[in-house]
Amino acid sequence: MITLKDVAETIGCDVSTVSRVLNGKPNRVSEANRNRIHEVARQLGYIANRTASSLASGSTHTVGVLVSNVFDGVYAEYIEKLDLAFSEAGYSLRPFICHNRPDKEALALDALLHHEVDAMISMHYSRECEDVYVRIKQHSGKLIFRSVARIPEISFDHVLIDLEEGYRELSLHLARQGCRRIAVVGGSVASLLTLGGKSDSVQFFKDGIRAGGLAEDSSGGIVCADEQESAYQAVKKLYGKQKSPPFDGLIVQSINKVVGVCRALQNCGFAIPSDVKVATFSDLPLCRLFPVPLTVWAQPVQEICSALVETTLRRLKSPEMPPTVFKFKSSLIVRESSGKDIMEKKK
């Protein structure tokens, strides 16, 4: 392996000079040496050892991003956009996938503690790992949340999205479109609605239900895991062999589940939007190109990513700065899945 030392020795100068030149450090290196160094480095096939520079300089120039999976188009989109944005800023993005498992989540967060990355963006928070987050706060603080609500226990930078409000807007919208019974498919909201329990999202959902003129007991949850197949099974089980649909409005928590939901409805002989109206979160390309284009509560993903990158870079520069909080506004995009045509005819 060719090292800085090798280059320095064949030239007869010091490693520090070579280092300066090869890293394009500001001023002061003679033209002559500069050229010679570049030339020799190339000839010898010198390749810097980044592990060594990271150790010496104390920075890896890498930012981690923690996601639950990468199969969901939403995360894929964030990762691709963040990757591009960070590489423009001279950093590289390193995705960590936790598969919804706290052990993997902790392992990913360890990368920050162990100095494998300079900072970490977390798009997945589970209570089980709270102690790790506390440790991070003590040791580094270079963690940025992209989440729905502020993690109150510890103070980190936050980039917030208004998914909670989405539950209100979507349930209200569906009610206005004529739905009489509205359910949430998947996620914690579905669980809480089914098993009982409260959360801000549930509250927002119920607000929408009421504002839409429906009784609270006209709503419910359909519990399923975070996969296309689970959603399919759950909906099929509930709707199979029914003459009329148990719920005529569905708010589906993620795009993967929409796929399962739509297929299940189709299998059970129910049409979208005439029998059942469907809406979801995140405006992926798939939402427009779906056989029945989907009504969505759409986040400004590009802006969110920019905010994440900015926040991260700022935090890296000024570690002691007090935590910042951004909150982004989503918007309702109405398409055929919730009866766009009906709406337009009314007008």
Place this chain on the structure above:
Amino acid sequence: MITLKDVAETIGCDVSTVSRVLNGKPNRVSEANRNRIHEVARQLGYIANRTASSLASGSTHTVGVLVSNVFDGVYAEYIEKLDLAFSEAGYSLRPFICHNRPDKEALALDALLHHEVDAMISMHYSRECEDVYVRIKQHSGKLIFRSVARIPEISFDHVLIDLEEGYRELSLHLARQGCRRIAVVGGSVASLLTLGGKSDSVQFFKDGIRAGGLAEDSSGGIVCADEQESAYQAVKKLYGKQKSPPFDGLIVQSINKVVGVCRALQNCGFAIPSDVKVATFSDLPLCRLFPVPLTVWAQPVQEICSALVETTLRRLKSPEMPPTVFKFKSSLIVRESSGKDIMEKKK
């Protein structure tokens, strides 16, 4: 920051002893010291600096995987499966996304050269980066290809999938299902069929066409970029305002494009499979749950991932071993999109 040295000093022993204990090195450390070291390390909140261990030990315990994007479910699936498999083997997977850009591809490969990862799995090869691959061969050799054909110029480990044969099997299948004019949507095959030019895949495709009893000029290509939207536009442009479909059989190169293709056909008033039959590669969950379940040339992804992990670990262990080549067999799964019902009625 608490270092090994701090732990050693508060105990009054040497850093090497602490290192041994904390890394669970085989034999020989007294029970007494062992416990004391663990305790003090915990109390002080010691966290190992992995950059430093990587430098000292010469290994990062990280394997990179280079993909063109992560939005395509196929890559997402590989990444998730590889991630799981590698973490069981004590390695962590680091995805690199090149967005089909040679500059980003080279940058990702640099990570291997610069010792940021111990090995790299490449699922994306572009000729433009050939020089980088040559460099890698000289300097490291720890590159494993998951590809369709062997990269002949340089000898690396290969895990091959039979996508080429897929073009033959799918075109033959569509012909047998009654298609008279068959086209390939997207990818290099579509380009070569349109602009002229040869490749093994094109040859296989034409073999299938002939074997299916069709004339060679009854086939064609529909060129588009690797996105849902591009495929949509390309097909819409070709099929719009036509009374009968220009091609009644479509082999679509990736799942994202299928989404665009199906939507375009629907928009143009053509039904699947009665007017146009569709088939694609890779059996993702989406293929079964699609409104019209998709006929696919299905790869054994789990086995492929196992082979990739095994190959990588073996290469890491024995760098001098001659390159190995695995080839996996796919299988045809017939579903409604190519007229499964029709087939069954015939029987």
Place this chain on the structure above:
DNA sequence: GTGAAAGCGCTAACAG
């Protein structure tokens, strides 16, 4: 402008 020197934090012989 350039070199000398002191680390970054950890690992891994080797010697006792």
Place this chain on the structure above:
DNA sequence: CTGTTAGCGCTTTCAC
């Protein structure tokens, strides 16, 4: 069983 001794390859002050 444990300490000593060298590094790993690079960065970065500080003199000259």
